[in-house]
Amino acid sequence: MSTKTNRPxxxxxNDDGIEAGGIRFLVETLMPLGDIVVVAPDRPMSGMGHxxxxxxxLQMEKRHFSVEGxxxxxxxxxxxxxxxKLAIYEILGKKPDLLVSxxxxxxxxxxxxxxxxxxxxxxxxxxxxxxxxxxxLLNHDPEADFSACGPTVKKLAQEVLERGLPEGSCLNVxxxxxxxxxxxxxxxxxxxxxxxxxxxxKRISPGGTTYFWMTGEFKNPDQGQDTDEWALRNGYxxxxxxxxxxxxxxxxxxxxxxxxx
Numbered sequence: 001m002s003t004k005t006n007r008p009x010x011x012x013x014n015d016d017g018i019e020a021g022g023i024r025f026l027v028e029t030l031m032p033l034g035d036i037v038v039v040a041p042d043r044p045m046s047g048m049g050h051x052x053x054x055x056x057x058l059q060m061e062k063r064h065f066s067v068e069g070x071x072x073x074x075x076x077x078x079x080x081x082x083x084x085k086l087a088i089y090e091i092l093g094k095k096p097d098l099l100v101s102x103x104x105x106x107x108x109x110x111x112x113x114x115x116x117x118x119x120x121x122x123x124x125x126x127x128x129x130x131x132x133x134x135x136x137l138l139n140h141d142p143e144a145d146f147s148a149c150g151p152t153v154k155k156l157a158q159e160v161l162e163r164g165l166p167e168g169s170c171l172n173v174x175x176x177x178x179x180x181x182x183x184x185x186x187x188x189x190x191x192x193x194x195x196x197x198x199x200x201x202k203r204i205s206p207g208g209t210t211y212f213w214m215t216g217e218f219k220n221p222d223q224g225q226d227t228d229e230w231a232l233r234n235g236y237x238x239x240x241x242x243x244x245x246x247x248x249x250x251x252x253x254x255x256x257x258x259x260x261x
Contacts, residue, residue, distance in 0.1 A: 015117025022103035102135035194220035
């Protein structure tokens with residue numbers, strides 16, 4: 001694929017599927033900043049994390065997107081990470097200037113970043129050396145109002161296009177579910193040390209088969225005022241620089257004290 005303008009090339013993806021309202025709003029907001037290509041799952045893929053498809057074939061189909069002016073739009077049978085890989089190596093044939101994922105329906109703050117397909121797409125962009133941002137709104141309603149996200153989405157995309165991001169990192173951006181005039185601003189944060197206390201709703205089918213629905217409750221003992229959860233509770237947009245290097249650097253000195261030889 002080749003573009004005919006000197007405008008930045010922006011790849012947009014998500015994990016809620018190509019029909020989701022969040023991706024449509026994101027594309028509309030980013031349209032003035034560059035040439036947009038959409039590559040997204042053909043159905044919701046929430047909670048897929050960094051999964052890739054290796055045991056079955058991947059399919060992709062070009063389709064009309066609901067926002068006028070999009071260069072191309074593709075839906076795939078793959079995960080959000082599959083979408084990024086297919087976009088770079090099969091559709092675009094090159095790396096875009098910016099990768100943006102979302103806007104997710106629901107929080108990807110704190111430990112949720114580990115499970116998030118939205119953020120895994122952004123992390124995959126970082127792995128590829130592409131400046132990448134994942135956006136999420138704390139509202140699960142399919143008809144959620146994303147309008148308050150617009151100014152921040154545009155501002156951050158402009159900044160990243162102009163300045164880039166530190167190597168090996170991407171941005172995890174979460175919006176409180178508030179009207180624009182109630183948002184207190186943006187805060188650069190660390191990921192809070194929250195976690196899920198898992199539970200399962202056990203049921204029996206009419207045929208006698210046991211099945212389970214995962215439930216659970218989010219717990220956050222971290223009361224720091226520099227965290228994403230604090231920012232969101234207090235009406236701020238949280239921005240967490242996120243990396244794919246999972247090395248526990250603080251543990252290296254401890255392990256070096258072990259008698260391993």
